[in-house]
Amino acid sequence: EIVMTQSPATLSLSPGERATLSCRASQSVSSNLAWYQQKPGQAPRLLIYGASTRATGIPARFSGSGSGTEFTLTISSLQSEDFAVYYCQQYNSRFTFGPGTKVDI
Amino acid sequence: EVQLVESGGGLVQPGGSLRLSCSASGFSFSTYAMHWVRQAPGKGLEYVSAISSDGHSTYYADSVTGRFTISRDNSKNTLYLQMSSLRAEDTAVYYCVRRFGAYDHWGQGTLVTVSS
Numbered sequence: 001e002i003v004m005t006q007s008p009a010t011l012s013l014s015p016g017e018r019a020t021l022s023c024r025a026s027q028s029v030s031s032n033l034a035w036y037q038q039k040p041g042q043a044p045r046l047l048i049y050g051a052s053t054r055a056t057g058i059p060a061r062f063s064g065s066g067s068g069t070e071f072t073l074t075i076s077s078l079q080s081e082d083f084a085v086y087y088c089q090q091y092n093s094r095f096t097f098g099p100g101t102k103v104d105i
Numbered sequence: 106e107v108q109l110v111e112s113g114g115g116l117v118q119p120g121g122s123l124r125l126s127c128s129a130s131g132f133s134f135s136t137y138a139m140h141w142v143r144q145a146p147g148k149g150l151e152y153v154s155a156i157s158s159d160g161h162s163t164y165y166a167d168s169v170t171g172r173f174t175i176s177r178d179n180s181k182n183t184l185y186l187q188m189s190s191l192r193a194e195d196t197a198v199y200y201c202v203r204r205f206g207a208y209d210h211w212g213q214g215t216l217v218t219v220s221s
Contacts (some may be wrong), residue, residue, distance in 0.1 A: 030144065031179075032204075032206075034207035034208070036208070038148075043200055043211040043213055044208075045211070046208060046209050049207035050206065055209065062125065078146075081145075087149065087150055089208070091204075091207055092204065095140070095155075096152065097149055097150040097152070098149075099149050100149050
């Protein structure tokens with residue numbers, strides 16, 4: 001099974017700052033990597049798929065990069081509504097999620 | 106608008122059974138693979154099971170193999186998850202998700218609590 005790790009576990013930032021979240025796979029997943037955002041009491045929402053393609057309706061301040069085993073989600077300028085938990089997921093071989101990164105104020 | 110609405114969750118005793126349903130609308134249900142994903146209270150996301158668009162192929166996480174059965178009725182636009190031999194560790198919110206590469210649409214989830 002492909003194991004996904006995320007760092008840091010928690011990222012404490014202020015509105016307007018840049019957020020950089022990392023995700024690592026235990027073996028190559030090519031570009032079959034997605035990022036999800038989850039707010040308390042809500043279902044996750046797809047942000048990025050194919051490692052770097054924004055899902056429908058996702059603001060341009062969200063960007064994804066990487067391939068193989070190393071991936072990054074960048075939020076260029078944090079808005080108040082961006083404080084949430086972010087999960088990466090590989091869908092190259094079955095489906096596994098990372099443990100999440102909490103972005104808080 | 107794509108909508109996925111889960112139902113069937115609730116409180117069940119260890120060893121008991123429960124069937125979850127997911128009613129889909131707003132898209133051509135029969136052309137998409139569908140999955141179940143769960144989230145234990147305060148924890149992360151865990152893939153549970155998947156079914157192909159025609160229902161002929163099914164897949165399970167090791168943690169539920171032999172206890173859970175996924176199925177679908179394309180004439181009713183409905184996805185199911187039959188859960189048996191339930192354990193305390195199955196307590197979670199269960200999400201129905203549409204797969205298009207990644208999981209592009211999620212239901213609101215239904216809570217399953219396994220407790221005596």
